Amino acid sequence: MSTNSKTSQSANQGASARLKRILITEDSPVTQDILKLVLSTKGHEVHIAHNGKAALKMLLEEPFDLALMDYHLPDLSGAEVVAAFFKERRPDNEPIFIAMTADPDAFNATGTVRDAFVRVFAKPFDFNELLDFMGTLATGAHQPARARREEHAAGVAPSAPVNSPAPNASTADEEYEGTPDRVVSLRARPSGYEHNRPLFWPQDIGPAGFSLGARKHMASGGDYDMVVVSEPARVEDLRHLWSLGDLNLLPIIDETGHLGHKADVDLPKIPRGSAERIVQALVQEFAEARASVHLEVRQSDDLADKLLASLYVRSRKLMPEFSGASPRGFSYNVALTESEVRELTGRLETDRLIEKAFVDRLHGCPACNSVRLNVREECFECHSPNLEETAIIHHFKCAYQGPLQDFKHGSDLVCPKCARELRHFGVDYDKPGNVVSCLACGASSSDTAVGFKCLDCGVHTDGDVISTHDVFNYALTDKGRAFIEEGYIVTGATQNQLKFADLPLDLVIALNKAARDYTESARPFCLVTIGYPQRRIQLSEHGPRLVELSRRQLGENLKNYFGDAVTIRQGTDFDYLLIDRMAAENFRANIETYDEAAQSSLKIDLAPRFSVFGPGELFG
Structure with a gap:
């Protein structure tokens, strides 16, 4: 090996040790992948921000040693991100900034902000040149933080590394992002999960999203193997599980019993002595199933792909459970809303990745779609349900027919037409049928109308125009399973x-x-x-x-x-x-x-x- 090669290798090793955490802000997926691959193979811990706002958020919340910033981004420019960062940062938080741009002239016109960048690389750039420059950074030619440069100039011993906790920061408590008044202790863990890495609701993930502790854990490459719901939660509360990575493929352990069939384990219904064994077995099953899901599918942001993978990992059909608590009359056994399931299953069925089977047909309110309806017999004329059914009397002698009340004369039956008394059934008269009388409007008919009154919004709908919708269960097809295991190539994409x-x-x-x-x-x-x-x-x-x-x-x-x-x-x-x-x-x-x-x-x-x-x- 030549001397130059040894020197370059030594510099790269020094760079990976000194510039451990690197943030790449880039909106091109290809450039993201290339940079991440190159830098990861050199031992760096690489994090990706897809736009300027995400980069600013990560820079303010997490310690980085180096930030590679694209100048042209869909929301904030790289210069705007850096300018905002310097206004809000902690004094001990200042990574080294390197700019990447296909338009160096536009970048140079940004004014004083460009001085915050130690180097500008014109796209597309030479990776060896980038790595060599990072090697020079490792020699101390540039310091990651302004405070360290000042300390070095003053001859003071270097301060704590950027990725150390702030002096007054509490490691016992973490605040939810966006909810500074709510602090939860991450040390207070329920027992029974000593052998697992649980993500707790609402300690790690709550109504405001992920706690800072959970975000940092995942950003540093940490993972979880189950979601434990320790307080009553709604489906909407768990929506964040579908928004980051493949957390939706973790088993949901419900300690409260409120999620019902949307949870994978309903702990209150399990004998206490069997709970830990059942949970451990389920965690293992899920881990093995997740390993068979193709990387493209696991990394997909498409909710339809996530639903498909969820069914695969859970080895079950998408089944409805009927309940009057839901305006739609049922809910599916997945932590998604019914409207989301309806839209996603339509797409997946079109692609023949799932197949449906009929379960039931429900009537729905045309105004609010609720299936909580009062089904009633009512008058054809005024739609009143105030009806009375009586027998029809047929007098043989004069052939007169009328409702029973027309013939009643005290305790006797007297024909209103000929005034003769009717004494013997089958000899004087018979009862050929019944008639329905409306006590509201007086109309009579031999039959009744069927009407629906919505119990949620009060809208009335005639039975002959009421809408219906069918309820199905859904199962993976062979093509769907192949898609999960083989990736997008199965669909011909x-x-x-x-x-x-x-x-x-x-x-x-x-x-x-x-x-x-x-x-x-x-x-x-x-x-x-x-x-x-x-x-x-x-x-x-x-x-x-x-x-x-x-x-x-x-x-x-x-x-x-x-x-x-x-x-x-x-x-x-x-x-x-x-x-x-x-x-x-x-x-x-x-x-x-x-x-x-x-x-x-x-x-x-x-x-x-x-x-x-x-x-x-x-x-x-």
């Missing part, structure tokens, strides 16, 4: 945003170099991903060995076809081609030719799906 977690670092570096060459000399390139939507079927029909050999041969065929112009790497679910001097539109125009070349001499048809990305689609 192409990659809209590249994920570089499976890529070797050398291909990531090569991609960034190609982007620099394109910027400096307009040298074209394209990145092609190859997915295999039929992989699950092929594995069952041909076995993993033949499928894997065919996939490798496909890569060799493309390597032979494109020669030295192509760099090929195989990922977990996709294969990747970086083709030098070829524009994306040229590849798309000849994609059938390249498909034929790729599959020549293969024993099985892999049915590959090509997705092509040019510089603008990758870094725009």
Whole structure:
């Protein structure tokens, strides 16, 4: 190894030790992935902010040694974030700021704020150059905090590191973000969870969201294996579980009994001696099931994907439970509202990821959709339910028919038409039917109308126009299970945003170099991903060995076809081609030719799906 290489390696090791926590503020998913991959492999603890507001929040709440800031962001610019940070920060909190921008001239026009940045890197930049500069930071050429620079200049011993607690901060209590008047002790943990990492409601997650302690725990890479509801909670209170990572895939342990079938364990209904054993077994089952969920699905922000993964991990159907407590008359066994479930299941059924089975048909109020209705017989004329049913008397002698009350004369029956007394049933008269009389308006009819009166909003609806909606249960289809285990390729979807977690670092570096060459000399390139939507079927029909050999041969065929112009790497679910001097539109125009070349001499048809990305689609 050369002296320069040893020096660079030593500097990088020093950078990872001194600049441990790094915040990347970048709205491009591709750039996020590349930076995170490169820096993580060098031993840094990397955190991502997708916009300026999120970056400012994280900078004020968490200690960072280095912040890489994109200048152009969708809300606040990088300069605005830094300016706001210096107004609100603690004196001991000042990371080193590095700017990233495709428009250095615009950044240089930001005025005095630019002085807060120790370096500006023009996009796309050389990662080796960035790493080397970080190595110089590790030598002490730049200090992470202004206070440390002043202490160093004065010859005073360095103060506590940035990531140490503030001198007056309490480690026993954490405040909920946004609720400074409410403090809960995170040390006060219920017993029985000594072997687990529980997320408690409302101690760790409450109506205002996650506590600062929970946020810091997750931001530092910590995880949880269950959610414990220790005080009465509504479904809406647990909505935050669906907003961050895959917390929705943790078992919900309800100590209060208020969540009912929306919880995975209703502790009050379990014999005390069996509770710990049942909880431990469930935690283990959930952990094993989560491990089978594809990374793309676990990282998805789409609520439909999260619901699908929840059903998979819980190994159950989405079932309705009928209850008069809900205006809709039922609720599903998941910690989501019924309106959310209705919208999400519609999408998933369309994609054939779930299938439904009929359970019941409910009538609903057209005004408020409540199913809490009073169903009643009522008058056709005035809709009053004040009805009385009486028998019809038919007098044989004069053929007169009328309601019973028309014939009553004291205790006798007397025909109102001919005034003859009716003494014997079947001889003098009979009762051919009944008539319904409205005591409100006096109308009579042989039948009644059916009406519905909403118990929630009071709206009346005729029975012949009342709306109905069917209630179903839902189960994962084979395609749905394959989607959970294999990822988006099962649905035939192409990659809209590249994920570089499976890529070797050398291909990531090569991609960034190609982007620099394109910027400096307009040298074209394209990145092609190859997915295999039929992989699950092929594995069952041909076995993993033949499928894997065919996939490798496909890569060799493309390597032979494109020669030295192509760099090929195989990922977990996709294969990747970086083709030098070829524009994306040229590849798309000849994609059938390249498909034929790729599959020549293969024993099985892999049915590959090509997705092509040019510089603008990758870094725009």
